[in-house]
Amino acid sequence: MTQEELEFLEMIIDLTATGEVQKRIDALKRGEYDADLKLALNRARRLRRWVGRNDPSADVRAHELERAERGFNHFAGSDVMVDARLRAAKSHVERLGICYSILDASRREIDAYVGAVKERFDAVPVALQAPVSAPVQAPVSAPVQAPVSAPVQAPVSAPLKAPVAAKVEKRRPSLAERAFVGAVQYFITSPDDIVRIIQDGTGTIEMNALSLYEAGEILGALKDHFYLDRKNGKDLLISVAGHAPLPWFGETDTIESAVIAARGSKQTSREFESIRRSFTRDLHRFDVR
Numbered sequence: 001m002t003q004e005e006l007e008f009l010e011m012i013i014d015l016t017a018t019g020e021v022q023k024r025i026d027a028l029k030r031g032e033y034d035a036d037l038k039l040a041l042n043r044a045r046r047l048r049r050w051v052g053r054n055d056p057s058a059d060v061r062a063h064e065l066e067r068a069e070r071g072f073n074h075f076a077g078s079d080v081m082v083d084a085r086l087r088a089a090k091s092h093v094e095r096l097g098i099c100y101s102i103l104d105a106s107r108r109e110i111d112a113y114v115g116a117v118k119e120r121f122d123a124v125p126v127a128l129q130a131p132v133s134a135p136v137q138a139p140v141s142a143p144v145q146a147p148v149s150a151p152v153q154a155p156v157s158a159p160l161k162a163p164v165a166a167k168v169e170k171r172r173p174s175l176a177e178r179a180f181v182g183a184v185q186y187f188i189t190s191p192d193d194i195v196r197i198i199q200d201g202t203g204t205i206e207m208n209a210l211s212l213y214e215a216g217e218i219l220g221a222l223k224d225h226f227y228l229d230r231k232n233g234k235d236l237l238i239s240v241a242g243h244a245p246l247p248w249f250g251e252t253d254t255i256e257s258a259v260i261a262a263r264g265s266k267q268t269s270r271e272f273e274s275i276r277r278s279f280t281r282d283l284h285r286f287d288v289r
Helices: 003-018 020-029 034-054 058-069 092-127 175-179 191-200 212-226 255-264 270-286
Strands: 203-207 236-240
Touching: 003 020, 003 034, 003 092, 003 212, 003 270, 020 034, 020 092, 034 092, 058 092, 175 191, 175 270, 191 203, 191 212, 203 212, 212 236, 212 255, 212 270
Parallel strands: 203 236
Antiparallel strands: none
């Protein structure tokens, strides 16, 4: 199992633990997506593609279950161990089997979500009719009257009052700003602009002085939250410490390749892996997609 597939399993456990997909289905039933159902449908399909791409094949599952039977712990030191569903397992094999069952259940739930959004989307043209325009009428001119002159009065001086200080309202942080609280120090680009750039699928995100691996770990939380990959993130650029922008995704000379190289040589950082996990939780808590 690759590192990416392992991280995917951990992410699925987090998503199902918080009930994110079910929350989206409930929001759909409440009509919260009616204003932009096309966007909701695109996001739902992107979520399904992300799961389909990363779901370990039957051969990989069988091989990893054999490794677990020989004593390999796939989730050693992982935060997912706090999940009550995994704590009930008495062996590595049983734990991995529970993870696979969670994944299969989540795929069925996501398929139901995509179907529900598509059904609502297909019904929109029938349910929503264009408003009927009222006929335009020419304005009716009132009869012109001679102006009435008011009697001239001497100006009355009002007593002078002290200037009233304008009330300054405290600005409430945006959703993105709240989600980025634990990682904002690593970015030069503002949280709202980062979200806009990712949603647009093109642009440059500027980051503070970090190694490319460290930048990649931080960005990994955004990658997972927005289900980004080499296809839908091909036009996203990252500038680290003022250097020339690099592509976020790609096989060589990218942020992604720097992370893969660091993991391959085991030159990783537990600190930044922990920051990535906590940033991921904050993003899912506030959901800035």
